Amino acid sequence: MKKWFTRSALAAACLAALCGCQTTTMGGATGSDRSQLMIVSSEEMDQASQQAYSQLLTKAKNANALNTNRSYTNRVVNISKRLINQVGVFRKDALRWKWEVNVLTSKTVNAFCMPGGKIAVYTGIIDSLKLTDGELAAVIGHEIAHALREHSREQASQQVATSIPTAILGSFIGSSELASGMNKVLFSLPFSRSMETEADTMGMELMARAGYNPEEAVNVWRKMSALSGGGNSVAILSTHPSNDSRIKDLQSHLPEVMPLYEATQHKKPATSRKRSRRA
Numbered sequence: 001m002k003k004w005f006t007r008s009a010l011a012a013a014c015l016a017a018l019c020g021c022q023t024t025t026m027g028g029a030t031g032s033d034r035s036q037l038m039i040v041s042s043e044e045m046d047q048a049s050q051q052a053y054s055q056l057l058t059k060a061k062n063a064n065a066l067n068t069n070r071s072y073t074n075r076v077v078n079i080s081k082r083l084i085n086q087v088g089v090f091r092k093d094a095l096r097w098k099w100e101v102n103v104l105t106s107k108t109v110n111a112f113c114m115p116g117g118k119i120a121v122y123t124g125i126i127d128s129l130k131l132t133d134g135e136l137a138a139v140i141g142h143e144i145a146h147a148l149r150e151h152s153r154e155q156a157s158q159q160v161a162t163s164i165p166t167a168i169l170g171s172f173i174g175s176s177e178l179a180s181g182m183n184k185v186l187f188s189l190p191f192s193r194s195m196e197t198e199a200d201t202m203g204m205e206l207m208a209r210a211g212y213n214p215e216e217a218v219n220v221w222r223k224m225s226a227l228s229g230g231g232n233s234v235a236i237l238s239t240h241p242s243n244d245s246r247i248k249d250l251q252s253h254l255p256e257v258m259p260l261y262e263a264t265q266h267k268k269p270a271t272s273r274k275r276s277r278r279a
């Protein structure tokens with residue numbers, strides 16, 4: 001791991017000076033193409049993500065908590081598929097990612113999409129918030145957006161670039177377990193406000209394009225606020241702040257994404273008309 005750090009730190013020194021800035025995505029209708037400093041490679045992140053994800057699935061399987069309820073799993077997989085079909089609008093290469101979708105039986109109110117497209121949804125978030133399909137699409141779309149924008153890679157790059165000897169990087173240096181270090185980056189380190197806003201707006205665009213009413217994204221955070229206000233421990237809120245300004249941001253993007261959703265609805269009557277003719 002020391003080798004990884006040294007190589008990345010060296011790259012940081014060179015690339016920060018030259019400004020290794022790029023953008024991971026095309027803007028779509030919501031203009032999510034902010035320039036990002038990327039020093040750590042996608043390959044390094046994807047490899048670590050794959051390892052952490054596999055470990056998580058093994059642990060869940062051993063605890064008999066992996067995809068134990070077929071109806072939940074089918075629902076999450078179907079919604080995820082519809083969203084994944086739309087990722088090409090932001091980045092074409094993501095259509096070829098090795099996407100994986102799993103449901104973990106747990107009261108934990110959480111969901112995530114690790115770098116490279118490794119999705120996990122906890123049954124706790126579906127049950128506690130009584131999520132509709134549209135709301136679940138908003139949650140998964142938001143998490144997919146973090147992966148498309150490679151926010152974890154950006155965070156790791158920022159850590160290296162600023163050379164702050166944080167506990168997170170400390171674990172990279174001191175431990176031979178890259179996956180365990182990555183778990184901290186992937187699970188514990190909160191995304192910045194601008195990353196959250198990007199994930200919100202991109203997630204909303206993905207769900208709209210997939211045929212889910214984007215207004216339902218606003219409901220998710222209302223429900224989340226109500227849940228946390230009731231004194232419940234909400235894991236997702238430790239990394240995803242819930243507040244009024246977030247809801248206002250989502251609402252401000254509705255005019256951009258509603259036409260995308262409406263376009264999908266206009267296509268549907270053609271199918272129902274066919275059905276009614278047959279009937």
Ligand SMILES: [Zn+2]
Pocket residue numbers: 142146191196199239240
């Ligand atoms: Zn987020």
